[in-house]
Amino acid sequence: MRWRRALVALVLVTLAASAGAALARSAGDPGRQDPVRAVSAGLRCPACQGESVADSRSPIAAAMRQVVADQLAQGRDRAEIRRWFVQRYGADVLTDPPARGVRLLLWVVPVLALLAGGYAALRTLRPVVARTGSARTGSARTGSARTGSARTGVAAPGAPDARGARRAWRAASVGVVALVASVAIVADRLDPAARPAPADPVAVALQLAHDLETQDRYDAAAQMYQEALRDRPDDGVRLRLAFALLRSGDGAAAQRTARDVLAREPDSPDGLLVLGLAQRNSRSVEADDTLRRFLAVAPAHPAAAEVRRLLATRPEPGRR
Incomplete structure (x- = not known):
């Protein structure tokens, strides 16, 4: 019986020590003083290996921390923010995905x-x-019978x-x-x-860029597009970067990015559109020619009507 009591005591001591350690960690957890870090610690950085969003220094992690901060400022709690990220990037964006x-x-x-x-x-x-x-607690007669059985080495009848x-x-x-x-x-x-696999960093960067554009934060969106381009040099991503640069006011960078796309695909409608708009913002004499070429290549483009309006409000070069 002693070994059983010792085992029970050991289990109780272990549980008490674990509870004390947990309380100590909770009391000293910086996440309680920093809610952004507390939420970000539960998110996996897509661009890093084995790092949380709270600990990573990558631009994607910085953008994700900003999203967390924005949503906390909007009054969302930790569970709602985690669901928001899972809906966009899957359960693997969590550092502790549910068991399956x-x-x-x-x-x-x-x-x-x-x-x-x-x-x-x-x-x-x-x-x-x-x-x-x-x-x-048995009677004297039963005790005598058991004592006799013990002395003779015979077990009581029917006793296991x-x-x-x-x-x-x-x-x-x-x-x-x-x-x-x-x-x-x-x-x-x-x-x-x-096995939990990190979310695709390119997909995360593109989704973050889209979300930032809906908030009119085009500088941050352009940075996310540039991050995506490092892993996926795709002209579609370059065009989205060019539009973000144009909306952020960096017309020169938008022109360079659009020309890079047009060098490989001269009749790219979106490439011509963003180049023409960037040239127009910089008052280049080439702007109208570029926009007319855009209309010739894609007359049914969703932006064609607005481009026609712009050309109609500005006299052609040489006319007064």
Whole structure:
């Protein structure tokens, strides 16, 4: 019985120490003083390996922290912000995505094992305790009979073997531990798709840029497009960058980006459109010619009507 009492005491001490450590971490957690960091610590940086948004120094992480700050200022709580990111980038953007697949066994098996172990302990050890108590409080005649049986080495009729029960209980405990360990070892091999993978940094950067544009924050949006271009040199992304640069007031950079696209695709409607608008903002004499070329290439473009209006309000070069 001593080893059981020692085991129970050890478990209680361990639980108390864990609770104390958790309270100490909570009291000293800087996230409680910095709500932006508290929320960002639960988000995975798409551009980094194993870093949270709170710890990463990448521009994408900085933009995500700004989104968190904006949403906190709007009155959203931590759960709402996490759902917002999951809806756009998937559950893998979280540092602690929900368990799924075979990994779910890592949570289910220990619970079932504890329940089964507790039930087996009650069924196995209670008869032993009951027999011990009855032996101590029994009548003198029954005590004499048990003493005689003990001296002769013969067990009482119909009484289970206490030592055999203990051995069975210990063997079952070892089996449960082995089962849990086996599940933990093979979980990754059986369900590789369940491993949390970082979200696509390009997709995250493009979505962030779009969200920033809806807030008229074109400088920050342009930075996100530039981040996306580093990993995906795509003309579609360049054109979106050119429009963001144009709206942010950086017409020279918008012209360079548009010319880069037109060098590979001379009849790109969006390339001609952003170049012509940038030239018009800088009062270049080439602006009208570029916009007319845009109308010739894409007369049904959604922006064609507005371009025609612009050309009609400005006299052609040489006319008064």
